[in-house]
Amino acid sequence: MNMILLLCIIFSITILFLKKLTTGKKSNTLASPPRLPLIGNLHQLGQHPHRSLRTLSHRYGPLMLLHFGTVPVLVASSADAARDILKTHDRVFASRPRYRIYEKLLYGSRNMASAPYGEYWRQMKSVSVIHLLSNKMVRSFREVRQEEISLLMEKIKKLSSSSPMNLSKLMTTLTNDVICRVALGRKYGAGTDFKELIDRLMRQLGTFSLGSYVPWLAWTDWIRGLDSQLEKTAKDFDELLEKIVQDHEDGDGDKADFADVLLAVQKEKSVGFEINRLSIKAIILDAFVGGTDTSSTLLEWEMTELLRHPKCLKRLQEEVRTVCKGRSSVSEDDIQEMNYLRAVIKETLRLHPPVPLMVPHESTEDVKLREHHIPAGTQVMINLWAIGREVATWGPDAEEFRPERHLDSSSSAADFRGQDFELIPFGSGRRMCPGISFAVVLNEVVLANLMHRFDWQSTEDHQTDVAESIGSVIRRKFPLYVTASPTTT
Template identity: 85%
Template sequence: MMMILLLCFIFFIAILFIKKQTTGKKSNKWPSPPRLPLIGNLHQLGKHPHRSMYHLSQRYGDLMLLHFGTVPILIASSADAARDVLKTHDRVFASRPHSKIYHKLLYGSRNMASAPYGEYWRQMKSVSVLHLLSNKMVRSFRDVRQEELSLLMEKIRESGSSPMNLSKLMSTLTNDVICRVALGRKYGAGTDFKEMIDRLMRQLGTFTVGSFVPSLAWIDWICGLDAQLDKTANDFDELLEKIVQDHEDGDGDKADFADVLLAVQRENSAGFEINRLSIKAILLDAFVGGTDTSSTLLEWEMTELLRNPEYMKRLQEEVHTVCKGRTSVSEDDIQDMSYLRAVIKETLRLHPPVPLMVPHESTEDDILRGHHVPAGTQVMINLWAVGREVATWGPDANEFKPERHLDSPADFRGQDFELIPFGAGRRMCPGISFAVVLNEVVLANLMHGFDWGSTEDHETEVAESIGAVIRRMSPLYVTASPTT
């Protein structure tokens, strides 16, 4: 009896709380769905927050306020809202919020992606861009890309007509390229490394109770989340420590990114001190930003082309026309493939690998759309919603149609806010050139070398995974036969 009375009392308090939110003056408040005591709107996020937020935005607007526990967070769900945050008010919203997840997994946010806006972040970005991500450095890695691509094509040929796990092949390819460029050799021969990457990316997309309801932080400990985060952090630190030590014991010929970072540390050539933790954090950045995201994009591109064979046929015709008489596609050939770029843009629109951008945080008080925004306010950009905005893309916004990009000047390099899978403004992903050139040459060669088939039911929507990077829930199995 007492339990029933207690539940009734809690229900009564919740009703009063919601009623209070939905009455009174609202003219100077952000549109916001009613929330529950303590947990706010967390119960409305579900397994796929980008989808849940999209549906909420259809009712509450393209810039709405949600409460994750006790933390208020603005959600931008349109190109205009993204432009307001990432361009008009870019300087104010250029920082990152503190997160237990980032603190535990990313060396106390010493990496470039999650570091607060300031001098340290600028220094880490300058080192990474200069020695790994600049256009000059990306071109210098051409032989690595070609060698790993040749190995991939050979594996596909050896499979014959048997079904193969293309998701695994794409993941191995991107991992091997990153390892060779950043670390000088491959570290993916065993299964442990891939499992670690998968675990890291899944945990980076976790919503922790303690981050949003500090008084309930003990739940993370009870549920084992804290222990899981500590294990992942320790596993990566042991690996990265071994990698750094191996490079310190090597010949120091500056053959890869790790060697360069150690040389910068020894010579103090950057003009500021880089300690060992920062080196490991920057190396970890390369895996977080360059492995899962790149393989996921290739996975979704092949999924959509298999679901839409007429578009695959048109892409194959373009590739064969440009590369007539040749056995493979070079990076120079890509310049003449407009339909290839349209397919990539359309996939990025519908399947941005990271549909919810890393949250931004304001560094000072500001006025946004006539509303006061206090310093420390978080903002999340829902790229999944931006890519499905009917006002921009039309009534068929949910359909895969590469042709929509053939006559469109919109690009994904941060200037056209209807298509910003790599972000925009000061915190835009600096690895865009690195990612795009690999994606282009791999997809073109897959289309050039083989005809593809799948046993999946193409009439059903493909289920999504859970985590920071949204892949397919199940691996993509395909068959390949050499083109004649």
């Protein structure tokens, strides 16, 4: 990428000499870092854009304007700025930009997460919520969660007597198996490295394609091999999704599941317009990606921070074991009495939102935002990672993992369900993640059972560092290896 940027800079050096500095003729007075010709501010993103953008916001403010190629990009790095965009002007900013990477990996943006705002998106969201993500449906999946968590506990118990275990892989397997069973009727991925496939997809979704911002330089994506990588990942996923759809068309299942619902909608044309096979596969892909990677990432970061902070780990274990004293496992009903458990989850979401930059938004019409004119077609990035570390909100210890802050009367009311913009890891407004209830209940009961059933230790010092991966979902750079000792209940 650095080589490409260097070539672009050299290629456009004549433009740099001919171009006058625009000081008093800007149509938008928002603070904006100086930019290079052609590529704009792309060179300032780095490998971890959420960190680079936060650094820029310290200089240019919590609401700043960048340019990625010729595309204006509004970056919000504070709770107030996010509120202005996602609440005050939610309808205007409810759409999604069309990225080349989304087009290639997500069936032309036919999935719910990246579809443009409009009737198609509304119908797909309605189908997904009613038949998979509503509170009623989430409660109906309770038995599946209990069965898969029991299997996980048995796996950990067996592995506890041998070498250190890869807890990251175990968490991914668990969340994948739960999603497969509730959405697709049975487990998929056996015999394939499903974790590697999802990791590859999420890493590529987080890649910046120069062709998306400077169309006439799209050839550089081909030169650096990005196009071929995207095509391979799209092909590998499509083969898996095609098998899933075909299995359901053949009636391979004891009872109707989400995939069957999608096929029925296609057959009956019950949403008012035709849903083709690509749309069905795109929505199933949403369930895989949205339900597997983000959920396992959160569990991974929770365990990382608890191992880094033994006092927090001990306090959480004491709470869980006190509530469930004499019982072999933790039920979903028990969670209601575990205030510190919920504080640990909140604190992890604050410091490690799985999708730190949220899925980008795009304005559909001109709008006045804080006295600034924002034209239609402006892309918007909400830096959740920066918002979660605002000193003005969280205090001078904002960088520290301290679950107790959520038990204080001053901040305990802050919720992560989209109304309190100081903590919005699942987003807010029309495009808020509809799977929040699904994700939270699974996370709570898994973490509680891990604390109840085992004592934990990291194997090496570097295993509990906080080095981050690259991609749209930010997990640990290295898998978390741990040892577990079963407790007596």
